[in-house]
Amino acid sequence: MTSPKLNIVSKFSSFTKGAAYVVGVTTKGDKPVLADSPIELSGIAQLDLASLGVKSAAEFTARVSAPNGAIYLLVGLGNKPLSAVTLRALGGVAARSLADVKEIVFGLPTEDKTQTEALLEGALLGRYQFGAYRGLNKLSVNQNAKLTVVSAFKPTTAALARIEIIAASVFATQDLVNTPANDIYPQSLASAIQKAAKGAGVTVEIWDEKRLAADGFGGILGVGQGSSRPPRLVRVEYKPKNSKAHIALVGKGITFDTGGLSIKPAASMVGMKYDMTGAATVGQAVIAIAKLQLPVRVTAWMCIAENMVSGTSTRPTDVIKIRNGKTVEVVNTDAEGRLVLADGLSIASESKPDLIVDVATLTGAASIALGNRYTGLMGHGTGVEKLQAAAESAGELVWHMPLPSDLRVSLNSDIADIANAKFGANGGMLLGGLFLQEFIGKKAKGDELIDWAHLDIAPSANNDLAPWGYTGKGATGVMLRTLVALAESYS
DSSP: OOOOEEEEESSOOOOOTTOEEEEEEEEETTEEEEOOOSSOOTTTTTOOTGGGTOOOSTTOEEEEEOGGGOEEEEEEOOSSOOOHHHHHHHHHHHHHHTTTOSEEEEOOOOOSHHHHHHHHHHHHHTTOOOOTTOSSSOOOOOOOOEEEEEOSOOOOHHHHHHHHHHHHHHHHHHHHHHSOTTTOOHHHHHHHHHHHTTTTTOEEEEEOHHHHHHTTOHHHHHHHTTSSSOOEEEEEEEOOTTOOOEEEEEEEEEEEEOOTTSOOOHHHHTTGGGGGHHHHHHHHHHHHHHHTTOSSEEEEEEEEEEEOOSTTSOOTTEEEEOTTSOEEEESOTTOOHHHHHHHHHHHHHHTOOSEEEEEEOOOHHHHHHHTTTOEEEEEETTHHHHHHHHHHHHTOOEEEOOOOGGGGGGGOOSSSSEESOOTTOSOHHHHHHHHHHTTOOBOSSSSOBOOEEEEEOTTTSEEOSOOBTTBOSEEOOTTHHHHHHHHHHTO
């Protein structure tokens, strides 16, 4: 999508025909009233908002005529104090509501540059559309050409450029994830990232099935061997000369998940094109970090396979060997994401990074526990703390879950080093994290494991409910902004 021009003015001047002016609605007593705004409100100040059905509830919107052929968009501010998080959401609500308008002017109060940036970022993110597969029923293209904020707090040119880079990378992630599996498969996903990385200052290396076998990636090969479209491993690396730390990102890239021979019910396969979200996210995150020229080395490992049913599929109780030499009894072929991640975590550990973060639509149990907006966060060392801080900075929702050592016995195998699952065991999200922890290597010195964080985005990667904030239907691009914020924290 073409990015609109971002503009900040210190004061309101006049109404422009066809433009939309966003003002807030709050509550006085028990009645909705217009919130203070730098935009001229005298023309609607005497309106009885309640009689018009206008509400102050968060994200409520209503259009009202403004002078000179312009319009007001009245937006409910809710009952919480305005913050960067709420302003980012309100920016998205306005952009989603005003897709047919060329210029949006925000007259919502901002208290500092961070809040102004958040408002613009939300407006950019809320503009996302995916119409590539529309045939006769074409999607109405977003018309926004200019986004203006009336505020005394003006972000720097670099800050505005950052917003545009991040939004573009989120959109690129959403495009990949929304694309159906007949067009996104291991090789095409690898090629798409390779193409996106051109000119960004990163290097891309791709393992095909022969090299995967030669280099001992039994997890990726085992999951992908049932498909006619063989698996891939992709390394995307940004390595600036002035790097102050090294972060390794590992992403689950199951381009479609039938469950393998432990086949899913038909209804459960709908949406399984989203199972490669983790890989798309980490790949695009490195590209964004490189474009921002942050002084931190970041290496992404995209672990890509298609989990299909055929005569060559991995069977339940087969044993495979992971890159680090550990053997796994595959009890459930539908617990496949952790198998490809085991290889990715193993090779990521070999370079002894300061922190490893994996991103995966790993468990349905995460959605049962956390709903559809929170990402499950597990880990050890400084990983959890760092990711919590980064997510808070980005305005994304994570919830710290434990890794109880008493549950580890559920993954014992009679014939291999570990089993990938146990049917009927409680704590499915936690078992997934405990399995992955087995493939984190040790630090360069001593016996401590490398700091690690696991992000289970199964609840939050796809929104199949009503749009909210800057989040529309379909792929959300969740955690990309958190990963960028994480890299920034090392700067």
